[in-house]
Amino acid sequence: MASVTLEKLNKTFGSTHIIKDVDLKIGNGEFVVFVGPSGCGKSTLLRLIAGLESITDGTMQIGDSVVNELPPRERGVGMVFQSYALYPHMTVYENMAFGLKLAKMANETVDDRVMSTARILQLEELLQRKPKELSGGQRQRVAMGRAMAREPQILLFDEPLSNLDASLRVQMRNEIARLHHRLGSTMIYVTHDQVEAMTLADKIVVLRDGRIEQVGSPHDLYQRPETRFVAGFIGSPTMNFMPAELLEQNADGCRVKVPGVGEVTLPQDASSVDTGKELTLGVRPEHLRLEEAQGDNAFEIVNVEYLGNEVYVYLEPKAGDTLLVHRTEAPSDWKVGQQAALAPEIEHIHLFDADDQALGLARQSEAA
Amino acid sequence: MNQYQLMKLLKRVGLYALIAVVLVYAVFPFYYAVITSLKPSSELFQPELWLSSIHLSNYAQVLGQGSFLRAILNSIIVSLSVVFIALLLGITAAYALGRVRFRGRTTILLTILGVSMFPQVAVLSGLFEVIRTLNLYNNPAGLVLSYTIFTLPFTVWVLTTFMRQLPQELEEAAIMDGATPWVTITRVFLPLMWPAMATTGLLAFIAAWNEFLFALTFTLTDDQRTVPVAIALISGGSQHELPWGPIMAASVTVTVPLVILVMIFQRRIVSGLTAGAVKG
Numbered sequence: 001m002a003s004v005t006l007e008k009l010n011k012t013f014g015s016t017h018i019i020k021d022v023d024l025k026i027g028n029g030e031f032v033v034f035v036g037p038s039g040c041g042k043s044t045l046l047r048l049i050a051g052l053e054s055i056t057d058g059t060m061q062i063g064d065s066v067v068n069e070l071p072p073r074e075r076g077v078g079m080v081f082q083s084y085a086l087y088p089h090m091t092v093y094e095n096m097a098f099g100l101k102l103a104k105m106a107n108e109t110v111d112d113r114v115m116s117t118a119r120i121l122q123l124e125e126l127l128q129r130k131p132k133e134l135s136g137g138q139r140q141r142v143a144m145g146r147a148m149a150r151e152p153q154i155l156l157f158d159e160p161l162s163n164l165d166a167s168l169r170v171q172m173r174n175e176i177a178r179l180h181h182r183l184g185s186t187m188i189y190v191t192h193d194q195v196e197a198m199t200l201a202d203k204i205v206v207l208r209d210g211r212i213e214q215v216g217s218p219h220d221l222y223q224r225p226e227t228r229f230v231a232g233f234i235g236s237p238t239m240n241f242m243p244a245e246l247l248e249q250n251a252d253g254c255r256v257k258v259p260g261v262g263e264v265t266l267p268q269d270a271s272s273v274d275t276g277k278e279l280t281l282g283v284r285p286e287h288l289r290l291e292e293a294q295g296d297n298a299f300e301i302v303n304v305e306y307l308g309n310e311v312y313v314y315l316e317p318k319a320g321d322t323l324l325v326h327r328t329e330a331p332s333d334w335k336v337g338q339q340a341a342l343a344p345e346i347e348h349i350h351l352f353d354a355d356d357q358a359l360g361l362a363r364q365s366e367a368a
Numbered sequence: 369m370n371q372y373q374l375m376k377l378l379k380r381v382g383l384y385a386l387i388a389v390v391l392v393y394a395v396f397p398f399y400y401a402v403i404t405s406l407k408p409s410s411e412l413f414q415p416e417l418w419l420s421s422i423h424l425s426n427y428a429q430v431l432g433q434g435s436f437l438r439a440i441l442n443s444i445i446v447s448l449s450v451v452f453i454a455l456l457l458g459i460t461a462a463y464a465l466g467r468v469r470f471r472g473r474t475t476i477l478l479t480i481l482g483v484s485m486f487p488q489v490a491v492l493s494g495l496f497e498v499i500r501t502l503n504l505y506n507n508p509a510g511l512v513l514s515y516t517i518f519t520l521p522f523t524v525w526v527l528t529t530f531m532r533q534l535p536q537e538l539e540e541a542a543i544m545d546g547a548t549p550w551v552t553i554t555r556v557f558l559p560l561m562w563p564a565m566a567t568t569g570l571l572a573f574i575a576a577w578n579e580f581l582f583a584l585t586f587t588l589t590d591d592q593r594t595v596p597v598a599i600a601l602i603s604g605g606s607q608h609e610l611p612w613g614p615i616m617a618a619s620v621t622v623t624v625p626l627v628i629l630v631m632i633f634q635r636r637i638v639s640g641l642t643a644g645a646v647k648g
Contacts, residue, residue, distance in 0.1 A: 052540050073546030085537035089559040099545030146545070
C-alpha cells in the first residue's frame, strides 16, 4: 500500500504530446479510476506509473520515493493487462509463481503466496490448468492473481473488463470492488466506460487530450461537473445541452432566455459573462420534467424507450441534432408525436460559459 | 452419368495424374539410388525398376572405410554446431530486431535479407582468405563459420517475423514480473517459438549437411572432410571406373537421416514457414 504523487508530469512520443502537465495525488488505499475517451492519454498515464513508459518531464513519487528512473519491478506495482497476457505455456500456478521465483523467493514462500492468492480469487481448482483451458472470467482472475501474488503496493488495471461479455463484466466489476474492500490496497484503474468508473471509484480522474479535466468523487462529478465535457461524459443517458442567452445578472443569480423554453431565473453567478452572450444550459434527463404543451414553447416527442423500470422520452431539439432526453419512472403516458413543454428543475440546472466552464452559484448558502 | 459428373471425374483424374508426375520427378531419382545401392556391382548396368535380390556389399564397403565414418562424424559436428550457433544468434538478434525500437532497424533487416542473396562463389575467395587468416583452414570450425554466415540471415529473418507476432503485452507482463530481457527470451518467448525454431533449425541443418563448395575448398585431408565431399571423392579401382554402387550406398546412408528428420518435423515446418504470412 502506498500513495502516488504526480507533479507536472509530461510525456511525448516524438513530436506528439500525450500527457500534459498532470498533477495528481492518489491517497493510500484509494481506488482511483482514469476515465476518458480513447486517445485521451489514460492508458499512457497508467503505463507511466507502471514504468513501462519513460517519463519525459516531471516527477512521480510512490510512497516517499521518487521513482522516475526505477524499473517496474522495483516500483512495487502489479499490473493487469487488457488482453490478460497470461503466459500460454505455463499453468495457472506457474503464471502466478513466475514473478515470485524471479524475485528469488524460497519455494515455500512462493507456494504460500500463490495458494493464499488463489484462495482469495477462488482459483484453487484451476491451478494446474493452462490458460487456454480457462474461460474469459477465469483468465481475468488469473491475471489479477498474477499481479497480486507479488503483493505490490499498487495494483494497476488497464481496461481489464473490456474483453468480457456484458453480464460477466458486471460480475467481475463486483468482484474487483469487493477485492478492494478486502485488500484495502491502492488501485488505479483505466476504463473508457463511465459506468465502471462511477461504480468502482473512490476518486475519478477525467482526462481529455492529455490533461486532467476534473478530479473528484463520483458524486461530485455527477452533481457538480466543472466543465461541459465532464458533464456530458459522466452519466447515462448523457446530459441535455441547450443554447441560452444571458439577459441579466445580479447578486442572486441571473436570468437567461432558452429557445423553446422561455425565460428562466437561475441561481448561478454570471458576473464573468457579458449580458447578451451565449451560454449553454445543461440538465440531466431525470431533472428535465415534461408538461402539457401550451402555446409556442413545445417540443415534439420523436421516440419513447421503455426499459421496464423507467422510460426515456426523446424530443426533437430546437438547435443542433442531439435529441433531448427525459427520464422518468415507468409507466409513462407520453407518446411519439405528442407535443410537450420542458420544465427543467431550476436547482439542478448547470450553466456553462463560452469556454465550457461551469458557472458557480451566486450564493454559496444555496449550494445545499 | 451427366456432363457435370464427367467433368468432375476428369478433373479428378487430371489432378492425380499431375500429382503422379510431380511425385515421380521428385522421388524417382532417390528411389533409383536406393535400388542401385542394393545391387552387386555386376548387375549395376542392367536397368531394372524392381529389385530381384538385396545385396548389402556396397554398404559394407562404404561403412567399412574409416574415412567415410569420420566424414559422417564431421558432418554431424559441423551441422549441429551451425544449428546451435545460428539459433542462439538468431533468437537474440530477432529479439533486438523484432522487439526493440531503434533507429535503422529496417535498414539492418533489409541488409540481412540482402546478404542471404549473395551467391556462394562470389564470396568464396574472400572467405578463403578470412579462413586462412583465422587459421581455420582444413578445420571443421572453418566450415561452421562459413555455413553460419549463410544460414544466419534466413534464421534471423524468420525468427524476427515470428517474434513480432508475439503479443506486446506478454513481454510487458514479463517486465512487470521483473524479468530481464534474457529471462523474457528464454522463459517466455522461447517456449512459444518452438515451431519457428524447429523450422529454421532443420533448414540450417540441411543446408550445412548438404553443402559442397565450401567443404571442398576449405578442407584438405580425409579426416577433416564432410560427407558431400567424401562421397564425391570415392574412387574406383582405376581412373576409368566410377564406383556407382558405393557412391549410391553412401548417398542413401546420409540422406535417410534427413528424410526421417523432415518427416518428424513436417507439421512444424509448415506452420513455421507460413507464420507471418497471414495474420492470426
